[in-house]
Amino acid sequence: MPLSYTSKTENSQAENINIQLSGVEDSYRFAVSVDCVIFGYSEKQSLQVLLLACNMAPYDGLWGLLGDLLHPDENLDEAPLRILRERAGLTDVYYEQVQTFGRVDRHPIGRVVSTAFYSLVQISSIPLSSSSKNRVRWFNIDELHQLAFDHQEIIETCLARLRRRLRESPLGFNLLPQKFSLPQLQTLYEVALDITVDKRNFRRKIKSLEILEELDEYQSDVGHRPGRLYRFRQDRYEKLRRRGLKFEL
Amino acid sequence: MPLSYTSKTENSQAENINIQLSGVEDSYRFAVSVDCVIFGYSEKQSLQVLLLACNMAPYDGLWGLLGDLLHPDENLDEAPLRILRERAGLTDVYYEQVQTFGRVDRHPIGRVVSTAFYSLVQISSIPLSSSSKNRVRWFNIDELHQLAFDHQEIIETCLARLRRRLRESPLGFNLLPQKFSLPQLQTLYEVALDITVDKRNFRRKIKSLEILEELDEYQSDVGHRPGRLYRFRQDRYEKLRRRGLKFEL
DNA sequence: CCAAAAGTGTTGTTACTACACCCATGG
DNA sequence: CCATGGGTGTAGTAACAACACTTTTGG
Numbered sequence: 001m002p003l004s005y006t007s008k009t010e011n012s013q014a015e016n017i018n019i020q021l022s023g024v025e026d027s028y029r030f031a032v033s034v035d036c037v038i039f040g041y042s043e044k045q046s047l048q049v050l051l052l053a054c055n056m057a058p059y060d061g062l063w064g065l066l067g068d069l070l071h072p073d074e075n076l077d078e079a080p081l082r083i084l085r086e087r088a089g090l091t092d093v094y095y096e097q098v099q100t101f102g103r104v105d106r107h108p109i110g111r112v113v114s115t116a117f118y119s120l121v122q123i124s125s126i127p128l129s130s131s132s133k134n135r136v137r138w139f140n141i142d143e144l145h146q147l148a149f150d151h152q153e154i155i156e157t158c159l160a161r162l163r164r165r166l167r168e169s170p171l172g173f174n175l176l177p178q179k180f181s182l183p184q185l186q187t188l189y190e191v192a193l194d195i196t197v198d199k200r201n202f203r204r205k206i207k208s209l210e211i212l213e214e215l216d217e218y219q220s221d222v223g224h225r226p227g228r229l230y231r232f233r234q235d236r237y238e239k240l241r242r243r244g245l246k247f248e249l
Numbered sequence: 250m251p252l253s254y255t256s257k258t259e260n261s262q263a264e265n266i267n268i269q270l271s272g273v274e275d276s277y278r279f280a281v282s283v284d285c286v287i288f289g290y291s292e293k294q295s296l297q298v299l300l301l302a303c304n305m306a307p308y309d310g311l312w313g314l315l316g317d318l319l320h321p322d323e324n325l326d327e328a329p330l331r332i333l334r335e336r337a338g339l340t341d342v343y344y345e346q347v348q349t350f351g352r353v354d355r356h357p358i359g360r361v362v363s364t365a366f367y368s369l370v371q372i373s374s375i376p377l378s379s380s381s382k383n384r385v386r387w388f389n390i391d392e393l394h395q396l397a398f399d400h401q402e403i404i405e406t407c408l409a410r411l412r413r414r415l416r417e418s419p420l421g422f423n424l425l426p427q428k429f430s431l432p433q434l435q436t437l438y439e440v441a442l443d444i445t446v447d448k449r450n451f452r453r454k455i456k457s458l459e460i461l462e463e464l465d466e467y468q469s470d471v472g473h474r475p476g477r478l479y480r481f482r483q484d485r486y487e488k489l490r491r492r493g494l495k496f497e498l
Numbered sequence: 499c500c501a502a503a504a505g506t507g508t509t510g511t512t513a514c515t516a517c518a519c520c521c522a523t524g525g
Numbered sequence: 526c527c528a529t530g531g532g533t534g535t536a537g538t539a540a541c542a543a544c545a546c547t548t549t550t551g552g
Binding site for chain 2: 027028029030031032069070072073074075076077097099100101102103104110111113115
Binding site for chain 2: 513
């Protein structure tokens with residue numbers, strides 16, 4: 001059954017390491033795609049996901065993730081950079097590989113294995129203008145009805161991963177503007193993790209980590225006492241981490 | 250550039266959802282492989298990994314992971330079942346998908362994207378007999394020198410994931426025999442996580458979780474007082490988990 | 499002056515750490 | 526009887542949860 005390759009190796013005993021060489025025509029028939037689960041956050045709503053209207057049968061009219069096929073000359077872990085830029089005009093966003101989905105029947109046009117990444121952006125940073133108008137939209141994570149492909153499953157998996165990470169790394173800052181108040185930060189955690197936390201305990205904890213810089217600025221135009229603004233300091237967090245300390249909530 | 254498919258869709262506008270249809274000859278050129286990082290544990294040594302001698306240029310003579318190409322009719326997440334069975338004679342092992350490695354140049358014979366899984370087995374359960382004699386061997390996780398492909402990186406990633414999981418789920422039991430003593434369990438954690446823990450505190454904690462069944466059996470043929478044996482009870486752990494309680498160490 | 503959300507300390511409880519001696523077996 | 530590791534309790538400390546009132550702004 002196994003055939004030998006003509007290129008780069010004369011190995012013909014094929015039950016060897018890692019790759020059973022069954023011939024190009026058999027093995028090199030997969031497409032690899034990359035799907036980006038782009039999470040955003042806008043106050044007082046819940047987490048949101050950016051979706052794109054699908055125009056591919058049999059999923060016409062359904063919404064699905066932004067994604068693309070991996071290019072032959074492109075590293076898997078760099079593909080999201082291109083996709084986020086090309087399809088959503090996003091640069092400098094946080095993203096992380098989550099998992100690869102490869103059910104045989106997950107894609108109607110052939111064997112497509114898809115690696116999912118999630119990324120975190122501020123909703124306001126996305127230019128939803130121009131051509132993409134009605135084709136791209138933010139959805140509340142709990143108003144997702146029927147999505148294209150296995151994108152429902154992919155989003156659920158990414159959401160679970162995100163929640164995990166939020167608890168143990170200071171990722172939440174990627175969802176907020178650079179300057180934010182502590183109540184804003186707290187609400188983000190409450191909304192994203194679907195919990196409620198005590199205001200005083202939350203402030204004490206987050207302050208004790210010493211990863212925030214207290215600014216001499218305050219909110220304005222809020223119909224109540226304005227909150228003091230803070231800024232996340234990556235460098236202080238790194239120092240914390242080097243000391244082996246955990247983040248935790 | 251984009252071509253339309255003849256099957257299942259008439260879509261010719263190709264800048265659409267998820268897949269840029271650039272034609273079969275462009276897109277369906279990837280091979281997908283599955284690499285299994287098989288962790289084992291034998292008392293008083295550290296964690297071990299099962300490796301296979303590579304006989305593919307340019308990696309002849311190096312050791313590498315057990316793996317294989319994903320079959321066209323095989324679900325990605327089920328491939329490890331086959332690979333573990335075919336290549337190591339293993340059935341009923343715990344495994345988990347970790348990450349997908351897809352650097353352009355990671356494989357010398359072409360574009361191969363590889364999804365890594367780790368799995369946990371008792372070393373004694375592997376029949377290293379027969380034909381595979383000198384081709385397959387256990388290695389201490391810190392005696393890995395130069396490995397084939399990017400397998401060093403894959404193992405490191407899987408090891409990090411395993412350690413994470415060990416701390417927060419009762420996975421360690423998969424590395425031990427069904428009946429074990431508490432000191433055995435403790436040593437596993439100490440060796441695998443490279444920490445030391447206090448005997449009394451460890452016992453108190455693990456017992457408080459109530460996921461172990463205390464047996465009326467003891468070790469034998471040990472040159473000292475024999476330890477009482479316990480058995481992990483999955484059902485009790487599930488109950489614990491349903492109450493939202495965490496495992497933690 | 500009213501509504502609405504920001505800000506602030508203390509106390510009780512629980513979980514974690516540190517620590518030393520006796521016990522049962524095999525040789 | 527000796528060596529080896531198995532088994533047990535307590536006390537101090539640090540982290541966490543619960544809780545109510547005053548302050549500042551916009552309208």
